[in-house]
Amino acid sequence: MTKRFFYIAKKVIKDTIHRFSAADPIVYSAAIAFFTIFSMPSILFLVVKVASSLMGSKRVLDEVFAQVEEKVNNESAQQIQSILEAGFDWGLTSLSGILSLLLLLFTATVVFNFVKKALNSIWNVKPKPRKGAVKFAIDRLFSLLLILVLGIVMVASLLLESVIALFADEFSNDLLGLTPYLTRFLHILVSYGLMTVIFALLFKFLPDIRSPWKPIWVGALITSALFTLGKFIIGRIISSTDITTTYGAAGSLAALLLWVFYSSVIILLGAIFTKIYYLSKGYQVRPSENAVAIEIRELEREDDGEKATRVNQA
Numbered sequence: 001m002t003k004r005f006f007y008i009a010k011k012v013i014k015d016t017i018h019r020f021s022a023a024d025p026i027v028y029s030a031a032i033a034f035f036t037i038f039s040m041p042s043i044l045f046l047v048v049k050v051a052s053s054l055m056g057s058k059r060v061l062d063e064v065f066a067q068v069e070e071k072v073n074n075e076s077a078q079q080i081q082s083i084l085e086a087g088f089d090w091g092l093t094s095l096s097g098i099l100s101l102l103l104l105l106f107t108a109t110v111v112f113n114f115v116k117k118a119l120n121s122i123w124n125v126k127p128k129p130r131k132g133a134v135k136f137a138i139d140r141l142f143s144l145l146l147i148l149v150l151g152i153v154m155v156a157s158l159l160l161e162s163v164i165a166l167f168a169d170e171f172s173n174d175l176l177g178l179t180p181y182l183t184r185f186l187h188i189l190v191s192y193g194l195m196t197v198i199f200a201l202l203f204k205f206l207p208d209i210r211s212p213w214k215p216i217w218v219g220a221l222i223t224s225a226l227f228t229l230g231k232f233i234i235g236r237i238i239s240s241t242d243i244t245t246t247y248g249a250a251g252s253l254a255a256l257l258l259w260v261f262y263s264s265v266i267i268l269l270g271a272i273f274t275k276i277y278y279l280s281k282g283y284q285v286r287p288s289e290n291a292v293a294i295e296i297r298e299l300e301r302e303d304d305g306e307k308a309t310r311v312n313q314a
Contacts, residue, residue, distance in 0.1 A: 012280050016273045023272060028118040029264035035111045036260045037253070042108035046144075109143035112206070115267075119207035122271050124294050125287045127208055142205070149201060188228075195224040199267070203274050208291030215281055219274025223267065230266040234259055 116139070120126055200220035204211065237258075279285075287293050 008280060012273070012276050015276045015280075016269070019276060020269055020272050023122060023268070025265055025268040025272075028114075028121070028268060029261050032111060032114055032118065032264040033257050033261040035114050036264075037257055039107050039109075039111035040256075040260075042105075043111070046105075046108050105144065106140070109140045112143035112146060113139055115202070116206045116208075118268060119203070119271055120291075122268070122275055123207050123209050123285055124296065125208050125285065125291045126294055127291050146201065146205070192224050192228060195227060196220045199223045199227075199270065202267075203271060208288045210286045210288055211278065211283070215278040215283060216274065218277055219270060222273055222277075223270025226266050226270055227263070230262060234262045237262075 196217075197220075200213075200216055203219055203223075204213065204216045275285075285293060
């Protein structure tokens with residue numbers, strides 16, 4: 001049993017690395033990072049709006065600031081906080097406000113649409129041709145629902161953080177000085193659990209496939225572990241290179257872009273692992289009702305030995 005487990009684990013890891021190197025993730029990650037820079041203020045604004053409707057806006061903004069500061073740097077966090085605080089003064093009492101809302105909703109969903117394309121490429125599926133307006137509306141609506149879920153997840157995170165803080169205050173004198181370490185462990189555990197939920201939702205609902213939850217949860221757990229490790233490494237890289245000095249006024253933007261790029265690479269690696277694990281458990285890739293599978297085969301011509309790549313629609 002143990003030997004079989006290690007054999008399967010070795011094969012899954014080997015196949016993941018091979019597929020990752022063949023999938024050209026750098027191109028997708030660079031594109032995702034580019035679109036994220038334009039979409040992030042809109043996404044964060046909507047997420048914060050949703051979370052603030054359930055909790056105080058100041059607390060939510062402080063949490064966003066703390067998270068960005070921890071993962072990127074202080075300059076990027078201050079820039080994002082300024083954008084979000086300015087956004088809270090914006091209303092819908094005029095035509096310009098309504099147009100701004102429509103633009104906000106559009107830009108917030110652009111990056112989700114591109115992540116969807118990247119995940120579809122990994123799973124070798126693509127949407128069926130559909131009327132442009134209908135497809136556009138459905139994709140954007142689904143992306144907005146994901147943003148709503150992210151807002152709810154943020155609220156859950158803040159509530160759990162409050163429970164941990166109350167726990168620390170209540171038992172600060174009863175745990176022989178271990179309270180700070182236990183609190184830190186609980187913070188990491190909560191963060192890891194919420195990241196797992198987010199990745200599971202992305203891997204389950206963004207690609208155009210029908211899949212059971214079990215392999216998706218396994219993939220999300222591994223991706224969260226990779227993301228947690230990568231977050232530490234990326235933070236070290238950004239802090240040690242002093243990007244703010246190198247790029248001057250654009251330093252905070254460059255740091256944010258670099259962080260999103262490396263994070264995208266990790267997420268795509270996790271998505272590839274999820275697919276390889278999914279196949280190793282005997283599941284077949286099943287496109288959703290509105291999608292088709294594609295097959296990419298490398299053929300060698302008998303006449304001159306040249307290779308050609310053909311994409312067949314299944």
